[in-house]
Structure formats: structure tokens, C-alpha cells
Amino acid sequence: MTAMLEARDLAVAYGKVEALHKVALTVPEGQIVTVIGPNGAGKTTLLAALMGLLPAKGAIAYQGQSIVQLPTEERVALGLSLVPEKRELFAPMSVADNLALGGFARYRQGARDLDAKRAKVYERFPRLLERADQLAGTLSGGERQMLALGRALMAGPKLLMLDEPSLGLAPRIVQEIFRIIVGLKDLGVSILLVEQNARAALEVADYGYVLEMGEIALEGPAGDLAQNPRIVETYLGLAEGH
Amino acid sequence: MNFDIALLLIQDGIVNGALYALLALALLLVFAVSRVMFVAQGEFVTFGALSLAVLQQGSMPGTVWLLLILGGLAFLADLAVAWKTKRWEGLRGSALLNLALPILLGGLAYWLAPLKPPLAVQVILAVALVVPLGPIVYRLAFQPLANASVLVLLFVAVAVHYALLGLGLLFFGAEGWRTPAFTSFRVSVGPMLVSGQSLLVIGSSAVLILLLTLFFNRTLWGKALRATAVNRVGARLVGIRTEAAGRLAFALTALFGALSGVLISPITTIYYDTGFLIALKGFVGTAIGAMVSYPIAALGALFVGLLESFASFEASALKEVIVFSLLIPVLLWRSLKTHHVGEEEEE
Numbered sequence: 001m002t003a004m005l006e007a008r009d010l011a012v013a014y015g016k017v018e019a020l021h022k023v024a025l026t027v028p029e030g031q032i033v034t035v036i037g038p039n040g041a042g043k044t045t046l047l048a049a050l051m052g053l054l055p056a057k058g059a060i061a062y063q064g065q066s067i068v069q070l071p072t073e074e075r076v077a078l079g080l081s082l083v084p085e086k087r088e089l090f091a092p093m094s095v096a097d098n099l100a101l102g103g104f105a106r107y108r109q110g111a112r113d114l115d116a117k118r119a120k121v122y123e124r125f126p127r128l129l130e131r132a133d134q135l136a137g138t139l140s141g142g143e144r145q146m147l148a149l150g151r152a153l154m155a156g157p158k159l160l161m162l163d164e165p166s167l168g169l170a171p172r173i174v175q176e177i178f179r180i181i182v183g184l185k186d187l188g189v190s191i192l193l194v195e196q197n198a199r200a201a202l203e204v205a206d207y208g209y210v211l212e213m214g215e216i217a218l219e220g221p222a223g224d225l226a227q228n229p230r231i232v233e234t235y236l237g238l239a240e241g242h
Numbered sequence: 243m244n245f246d247i248a249l250l251l252i253q254d255g256i257v258n259g260a261l262y263a264l265l266a267l268a269l270l271l272v273f274a275v276s277r278v279m280f281v282a283q284g285e286f287v288t289f290g291a292l293s294l295a296v297l298q299q300g301s302m303p304g305t306v307w308l309l310l311i312l313g314g315l316a317f318l319a320d321l322a323v324a325w326k327t328k329r330w331e332g333l334r335g336s337a338l339l340n341l342a343l344p345i346l347l348g349g350l351a352y353w354l355a356p357l358k359p360p361l362a363v364q365v366i367l368a369v370a371l372v373v374p375l376g377p378i379v380y381r382l383a384f385q386p387l388a389n390a391s392v393l394v395l396l397f398v399a400v401a402v403h404y405a406l407l408g409l410g411l412l413f414f415g416a417e418g419w420r421t422p423a424f425t426s427f428r429v430s431v432g433p434m435l436v437s438g439q440s441l442l443v444i445g446s447s448a449v450l451i452l453l454l455t456l457f458f459n460r461t462l463w464g465k466a467l468r469a470t471a472v473n474r475v476g477a478r479l480v481g482i483r484t485e486a487a488g489r490l491a492f493a494l495t496a497l498f499g500a501l502s503g504v505l506i507s508p509i510t511t512i513y514y515d516t517g518f519l520i521a522l523k524g525f526v527g528t529a530i531g532a533m534v535s536y537p538i539a540a541l542g543a544l545f546v547g548l549l550e551s552f553a554s555f556e557a558s559a560l561k562e563v564i565v566f567s568l569l570i571p572v573l574l575w576r577s578l579k580t581h582h583v584g585e586e587e588e589e
Contacts, residue, residue, distance in 0.1 A: 051479070053475065053478070069327065069329065071478075071483070072478045072479065073478055073481045073482065073483045076478075076479065076480065077481055081479075082479055084475070084479065088473055088475045088476035088479060089473070089476060090468070090469045090472045090476055090477075091472065091473070092472060093465065093468060093469065093472065097465050100462060100465065101462070101465055101466060101469050101477075101480050101482070102480050103480075104462060104466055104480045104481050104482050105480065105481025106481075107462055108481065114462075151480065152479075154480075155480065155481065
């Protein structure tokens with residue numbers, strides 16, 4: 001199986017403080033890979049580096065092509081998409097416009113099927129269709145997450161990166177989001193999922209990494225990690241209450 | 243002051259106010275997209291007006307040289323970056339925008355100028371010569387500073403203003419120009435005699451503002467500009483290049499500046515440094531709109547036009563003082579009304 005994304009010796013520093021140290025990570029094609037770890041371990045930094053939002057040292061290969069030099073916008077055009085933790089929606093613009101802009105990279109490459117694409121997103125998130133003319137800033141937390149996800153899907157990503165998609169959401173909506181993530185995998189989208197909700201993440205993932213203090217502390221098939229006593233004690237013991 | 247004079251002043255104020263409104267919107271657009279308080283906007287007004295004046299003399303305007311030189315510099319800057327990063331893909335677009343387009347426009351001006359083409363062709367040519375200067379100035383002065391603070395960008399804008407002012411003096415000379423009115427048409431509305439030129443200015447401004455609104459609300463590129471202004475990170479994540487948005491915003495601001503210049507040149511004598519004061523009045527309108535609201539900026543600019551018109555009648559020596567003093571109560575009112583937000587605040 002070929003790797004969708006492969007990072008080697010990835011390092012990010014804020015000034016002299018190294019936030020990521022020699023991280024190696026692989027996302028095989030068509031799989032869900034999760035990165036779990038405590039707050040401040042560098043999970044968001046890792047995604048920002050993979051997306052080109054932060055300058056990084058080391059190697060990043062996407063479908064075998066080195067992308068470490070490419071700006072964010074070109075990585076988007078190649079098929080990487082990030083749903084950031086802060087969602088980064090266009091608050092004073094309508095849901096429909098937010099989605100349309102999600103397809104901007106493809107529009108610039110000549111695609112003119114944005115309306116059809118948007119109809120598909122509405123099919124997946126009927127709630128967004130009800131809210132189509134509403135401003136993004138007025139949506140509830142769950143709707144905002146759906147919009148962020150829908151906007152990322154408009155780019156037609158081959159690799160979707162999700163940063164804490166369950167953060168601040170009610171359990172019922174978390175379940176729905178995770179169901180959608182699994183549905184995307186069935187469509188052939190490779191997924192890199194960063195989560196604090198380790199239990200839910202390991203349930204849907206094929207493979208997992210544990211990031212601690214900016215380094216990969218542990219990795220393995222998701223099923224094995226879920227059985228690992230150290231993981232159970234540190235990350236799964238409390239997850240029940242989430 | 244009697245009623246007739248008041249009507250005349252109102253007419254005058256609305257004509258100038260409509261032009262200030264165009265400039266206010268352009269300033270706001272550039273600020274929202276690139277965070278640049280573009281002080282040099284007035285130079286585009288001057289270049290538009292003077293290019294038209296020179297074309298009407300049957301000569302090739304100095305704007306051509308400006309375009310060729312600055313375009314060449316912009317291409318060299320892109321070449322240097324491509325050399326350093328070993329990425330050559332963007333260079334073809336840069337060559338088209340910074341070399342081919344100026345050469346094409348220069349050739350057109352060289353060929354058409356002595357033929358004294360009809361006014362409409364002269365106007366289009368004069369504006370077309372100025373518009374590429376927008377993205378070129380952005381490339382040279384602001385693109386390398388994408389992450390600088392608003393204050394640094396403001397200083398650079400002031401420097402760009404002085405540079406373009408000097409170049410304007412070099413290429414157009416120190417004498418003032420005034421182009422003949424576009425039309426000798428006059429119409430009486432009640433007791434008032436309205437000139438065709440006034441109607442043309444007001445009508446063109448209204449149409450341009452409408453087009454800008456449609457562009458923002460109906461086209462994906464327009465929405466992309468708004469998105470960049472609202473959330474830079476979000477915009478990058480959907481593939482909108484900050485530089486592309488900046489280029490487009492600067493092209494639009496140059497277009498609006500040049501059109502204002504062309505429209506105002508039959509009304510006011512334009513010297514190489516006149517544009518600055520005109521754009522500054524647009525800026526007062528933008529400030530009334532608190533650097534965020536397009537409709538309030540346009541209305542504010544209209545108000546500035548009216549205030550200026552009445553001030554020049556009542557106390558002509560103090561008219562600029564009165565207009566710019568308006569900034570003080572406006573800023574006081576604005577800063578009391580809104581809580582202070584940091585420039586880097588997001589969401």
C-alpha cells in the first residue's frame with residue numbers, strides 16, 4: 001500500500017523553543033490515522049506544519065512528492081485539506097458562500113461544478129441546507145463544525161486532516177461527526193485525525209500515534225493502542241466522562 | 243447665502259463627494275484585504291488625470307515609462323525569489339503581468355497618441371495605463387511585508403507616496419493640466435443648471451459602486467477578497483493566495499483611482515501633487531466608516547464633499563482645515579463608541 005502522506009524528521013520551532021522534535025508519521029492511502037496526546041503536546045502544531053501554515057524542517061512527502069517547500073494554497077490545490085481546531089470560518093458571510101469558497105482552489109484550476117459539489121455537501125449535512133442563507137457567525141457549535149467539514153470537502157480532498165473535531169460538542173453531535181468521518185473513509189479519503197477524545201478516535205482509526213512533549217512516544221495499530229495499559233491509564237480512563 | 247447659491251454648492255458637493263466615495267471604497271478595500279493604509283492612492287488619481295491630459299495633447303504620457311520601469315523591477319524581484327527557491331512556475335505569470343502587459347500598453351499608447359483618437363478611447367487608454375501600476379506597486383512594496391504590522395505597512399505606504407510623487411513630477415512636470423469637459427450638455431433642474439460633466443461624474447460613480455457591490459456579492463473572486471479580509475488563515479486553507487488577493491485589491495484601487503482622476507480632470511486643475519489631497523478626503527470618509535463599513539464610508543465621503551463645498555464658500559482660506567478637522571470629532575466618537583481591539587485579533 002502506498003503512503004498518502006509521509007513525514008520524516010519533522011521539526012518546528014517557535015523561536016528557540018522546539019515544539020516538534022523529529023516526528024515521523026505515515027498516513028497510508030484510504031486509512032484513518034489518529035494522533036492522540038495531552039494538551040500542548042504539539043498536535044495542532046503538527047497539523048499546521050503539514051499544511052504549511054508554519055515553517056517546518058524535515059521531509060514531508062505527499063503521494064511521493066516533496067511538499068515541504070510549497071505554500072499552503074498549493075497544498076490545498078494538490079488535495080490536502082485541514083479542518084482547523086478554531087474552524088476559521090468566514091463569520092460575516094453566508095453558509096452557502098462559505099461552502100462555495102471551500103471550492104476556490106478547484107475553481108481556480110478551472111472546475112465549474114461548485115454547485116453540484118455543494119449539493120452533495122448539503123446531502124451529507126441537511127442541517128447546512130436549512131441554514132444556507134444564514135451567516136456562519138450565527139451558527140451553533142455543532143453546525144459550525146459541520147460547515148468547517150463541509151467547506152473542507154468542497155476542495156475534494158484526498159487527505160483530510162481534522163483538528164479536534166469533537167471539541168466543545170455535545171456527545172450526540174460527536175457521534176454524528178465520527179460517523180461522517182468513517183463514511184468519508186469508505187469513499188476513499190485518507191484521514192489524519194487529531195483528538196483529545198482518545199477513546200472515540202481509537203475506535204474509528206486504523207493506526208495511532210501518541211504525541212507527548214513534541215515527540216512520538218508510542219505508535220501502533222489502533223486496536224493494540226486501545227489495549228496498551230499505559231494508554232488505558234493515561235488517556236482512556238477519563239475519556240468515559242467526556 | 244441665498245437658496246440658489248446653496249443649491250449650487252450642494253451640486254458641487256455631491257459631484258466631489260461622489261468621487262471621494264469612489265476613493266473611500268477603494269481605500270477600504272485595500273485596507274481590508276492587505277491591511278495597508280494606502281496613502282499613495284492619490285497618485286493613481288493624478289496619473290489617471292495627467293495621462294488623459296497628455297494624450298489629449300497628442301503625446302505619449304510618461305505613465306508608459308513609469309509602467310515599464312516599475313514592471314521591470316517587479317519582474318526582477320520575482321526572478322530573484324524564483325532563483326532563491328528554485329521554483330520557476332510562477333515566473334510566466336509574472337512576465338505576462340510585469341513585462342508583456344506594460345510593453346503592450348506602451349506600444350498602444352505610442353501608436354494611438356499622435357492619432358488623437360476619440361475621447362472614449364483616450365479615457366480607456368489613460369485608465370489602462372494606470373491599472374497595472376496597482377499590482378506592480380503591491381509586488382514591489384507590500385508583498386514582501388505580508389506579515390508586517392499595520393504601522394510598518396503605513397510607513398511603507400507613505401514612502402511609496404513620496405516615491406510616486408517624485409516620479410510624477412519627473413514624468414509630468416510641475417505645470418497644472420485641465421482637460422476639456424467630456425460634454426457640453428447642460429440641463430436645468432428646477433432653478434438649477436446642471437452640467438453634463440456633473441451628471442457624468444455622479445452617474446459613473448453610482449455605476450462603479452454598483453459594479454463593485456455585484457463583484458463582492460456575486461462572483462467567487464469577489465467573495466474570495468471578502469474572505470481574505472475576514473479571515474486570512476481560513477482563506478489560505480481554502481486555497482486563496484494572500485498575494486493574489488492583494489494584487490486584485492490593488493488593481494481595483496488603481497482602477498478606481500484612475501477613473502476618479504479622469505472624471506475630475508475637467509473640473510479641477512490637476513498638478514503632480516493634487517491627487518494626494520483628493521484621496522485624503524476619501525480617507526476622511528473611510529475613517530467615518532471606521533475602516534470597516536463600505537456604505538458608511540461612501541456616505542461619509544459624500545458628506546465630506548458637501549462640507550468642503552460649503553466651507554469653500556463661507557471660508558475659502560480654511561476649507562481644507564475645516565474638512566480635515568472633521569477627523570478629530572469623528573475619531574473621538576469612534577473610539578468612544580467601539581471598544582479597542584488589537585490588530586491581530588481573529589474571528
